[in-house]
Amino acid sequence: xxxxxxxxxxxxxxxxxxxxxxxxxxCGSTDQARLAPxxxxxxxxxxxxxxxxxxxxxISAYIQPYIRDMARTMNRVLTVSEGSFERDTPEGTLGNLxxxxxxxxxTAEMREKVHVSIMNNGGLxxxxxxxxxxxxNIYELMPFENHITVLEFTGEQLLRIADELAGVNGEAxxxxxxxxxxxxxxxxxxxxxxxxxxxxYWVATNNWxxxxxxxxxxxxxxxxxxxxxxxxxxxxxxYISRKETISPYLDNxxxx
Amino acid sequence: xKRRTFLRNSAILGAGVGMGGLIPGAEVIGAxxxxxxxxxxxxxxxxxxxxxxxxxxxxxxxxxxxRAALVKKLRAENxxxxxxxxxxxxxxTPYFNRFHGRLDFEVMTKMGYDATTIGNHEFDxxxxxxEKVMDSAGFPFVSSNYDFGTTRMGMRVRKFIIRQVxxxxxxxxxxxxxxxxxxxxxxxxxxxYNDPVEVSADMVADLRDYHGCDMVICLSHIGYRYNDAxxxxxxxxxxxxxxxxxxxxxTHTFLDEPELIEKPDGRRTWISQVGFAGIVLGRxxxxxxxxxxxxxxxxxxxxxxxQLDEWA
Numbered sequence: 001x002x003x004x005x006x007x008x009x010x011x012x013x014x015x016x017x018x019x020x021x022x023x024x025x026x027c028g029s030t031d032q033a034r035l036a037p038x039x040x041x042x043x044x045x046x047x048x049x050x051x052x053x054x055x056x057x058x059i060s061a062y063i064q065p066y067i068r069d070m071a072r073t074m075n076r077v078l079t080v081s082e083g084s085f086e087r088d089t090p091e092g093t094l095g096n097l098x099x100x101x102x103x104x105x106x107t108a109e110m111r112e113k114v115h116v117s118i119m120n121n122g123g124l125x126x127x128x129x130x131x132x133x134x135x136x137n138i139y140e141l142m143p144f145e146n147h148i149t150v151l152e153f154t155g156e157q158l159l160r161i162a163d164e165l166a167g168v169n170g171e172a173x174x175x176x177x178x179x180x181x182x183x184x185x186x187x188x189x190x191x192x193x194x195x196x197x198x199x200x201y202w203v204a205t206n207n208w209x210x211x212x213x214x215x216x217x218x219x220x221x222x223x224x225x226x227x228x229x230x231x232x233x234x235x236x237x238x239y240i241s242r243k244e245t246i247s248p249y250l251d252n253x254x255x256x
Numbered sequence: 257x258k259r260r261t262f263l264r265n266s267a268i269l270g271a272g273v274g275m276g277g278l279i280p281g282a283e284v285i286g287a288x289x290x291x292x293x294x295x296x297x298x299x300x301x302x303x304x305x306x307x308x309x310x311x312x313x314x315x316x317x318x319x320x321x322x323r324a325a326l327v328k329k330l331r332a333e334n335x336x337x338x339x340x341x342x343x344x345x346x347x348x349t350p351y352f353n354r355f356h357g358r359l360d361f362e363v364m365t366k367m368g369y370d371a372t373t374i375g376n377h378e379f380d381x382x383x384x385x386x387e388k389v390m391d392s393a394g395f396p397f398v399s400s401n402y403d404f405g406t407t408r409m410g411m412r413v414r415k416f417i418i419r420q421v422x423x424x425x426x427x428x429x430x431x432x433x434x435x436x437x438x439x440x441x442x443x444x445x446x447x448x449y450n451d452p453v454e455v456s457a458d459m460v461a462d463l464r465d466y467h468g469c470d471m472v473i474c475l476s477h478i479g480y481r482y483n484d485a486x487x488x489x490x491x492x493x494x495x496x497x498x499x500x501x502x503x504x505x506x507t508h509t510f511l512d513e514p515e516l517i518e519k520p521d522g523r524r525t526w527i528s529q530v531g532f533a534g535i536v537l538g539r540x541x542x543x544x545x546x547x548x549x550x551x552x553x554x555x556x557x558x559x560x561x562x563q564l565d566e567w568a
Binding site: 053054055056058059060062063066067069070073074136139145207211212227 | 304305319320321322324325326328329347350351353354355359362363366367380437440560561
């Protein structure tokens with residue numbers, strides 16, 4: 001073609017070839033990686049989808065009753081708290097409550113004395129508020145599907161576990177008392193007695209700490225192990241729902 | 257390419273493929289060429305409602321109703337689409353505790369999911385727990401390396417499925433993660449794990465050679481990659497030839513874009529994974545030539561939020 005084209009004509013004639021080239025690049029190229037638009041070109045307009053997505057009406061309508069049902073469940077008031085329960089080290093009101101409930105429930109399920117319970121503070125996700133405590137609050141506190149695991153240790157191992165907990169300035173515990181000095185557990189008492197290195201002790205915890213989580217590797221070498229069919233969240237819900245009120249308490253079980 | 261031209265070209269490509277001879281270049285890609293759109297999620301974890309506005313992360317994102325709307329729009333644009341999931345539908349919000357996955361399966365059915373695989377959390381209520389809700393799923397479960405023995409679960413889970421989409425024969429198989437340290441033995445009682453690499457090689461041979469599939473997709477819940485010796489999507493892509501696309505899950509990896517693994521012999525495997533909780537919907541468009549060979553791949557991610565572009 002030797003004649004010059006007006007801009008308009010030029011576009012009309014050349015554009016198809018441009019597009020052909022682009023489609024070639026898109027579909028015939030051996031370099032597939034190059035087909036991905038560069039980051040600044042990867043706009044959301046590319047596939048003719050505009051800015052807003054409204055919820056699909058049919059699906060919205062279908063899930064509405066479930067959402068309402070869920071709200072009813074989650075808004076159910078379990079008990080009234082006379083103060084807020086907070087996480088703290090070396091001892092916190094939230095940790096005391098959770099660890100006491102787990103030891104209480106483990107003893108009931110095992111039908112024999114569970115001497116100690118240990119819960120990781122990190123697993124207690126939010127404080128409990130003062131006033132009405134709902135099912136939803138407990139789900140927030142304990143979103144994980146962890147169950148109670150009961151482990152048997154020698155007294156010697158139990159002392160090591162206390163030291164490992166002292167190393168992180170304490171976790172939530174029940175049934176055991178100690179003082180932390182220089183990162184070491186001293187004056188360790190279980191059931192108001194000193195620990196006999198050769199005796200056996202049952203320790204309740206969550207399956208996460210038993211299976212390799214948390215600061216205490218000795219927990220991973222129990223003499224015996226029982227996994228209880230009790231979710232920790234359920235244990236908490238069932239326990240506090242039987243109380244008209246709950247109130248936070250500290251008893252210096254772990255102290256500096 | 258400038259943004260303006262890019263958009264215009266995109267529109268042409270988007271609208272033009274179905275219009276045959278009108279579009280210059282149609283003779284190059286062939287009148288019988290096809291474009292298959294793969295939409296995918298993974299690890300949706302009972303996220304029926306969007307994350308609450310008070311959530312520290314992903315506030316207001318996700319939710320099945322908006323995902324459904326997005327899927328519907330994309331399907332309207334290209335009916336030759338598959339909507340696939342890579343497992344762990346179960347667990348993550350109280351909806352699972354209360355409805356045990358049944359609600360998720362029902363909603364996924366309404367959304368038109370074509371398949372999912374079995375993630376480790378699908379065993380959270382045990383094999384029994386899965387069996388109680390599995391019939392609320394109107395789509396197949398595909399898992400190839402779990403041996404389900406004589407469980408009822410095994411009667412519902414398929415080793416592979418084959419779908420004819422836009423004239424392209426697509427074989428889909430699935431991979432599940434090792435139970436070790438993930439699923440308590442009593443919860444997967446009667447189900448055995450087999451090595452994903454060996455199984456994948458067998459599946460590819462079966463799907464391509466015996467069933468004559470043009471494309472092979474793996475729904476994988478083994479995880480994107482690890483720093484140790486554990487098998488992952490990366491390992492499968494590197495050691496097994498003939499998988500076009502691995503739709504991954506388990507590691508909740510937000511890949512900015514799908515990863516292309518290329519072999520010295522030119523074989524290509526794409527790996528894609530879109531985080532978790534239905535926060536993002538992934539899309540890959542596979543373009544096929546006249547001989548139903550993969551001629552090109554384009555991909556995109558859609559954040560599932562009120563405004564599509566408010567998060568990326």
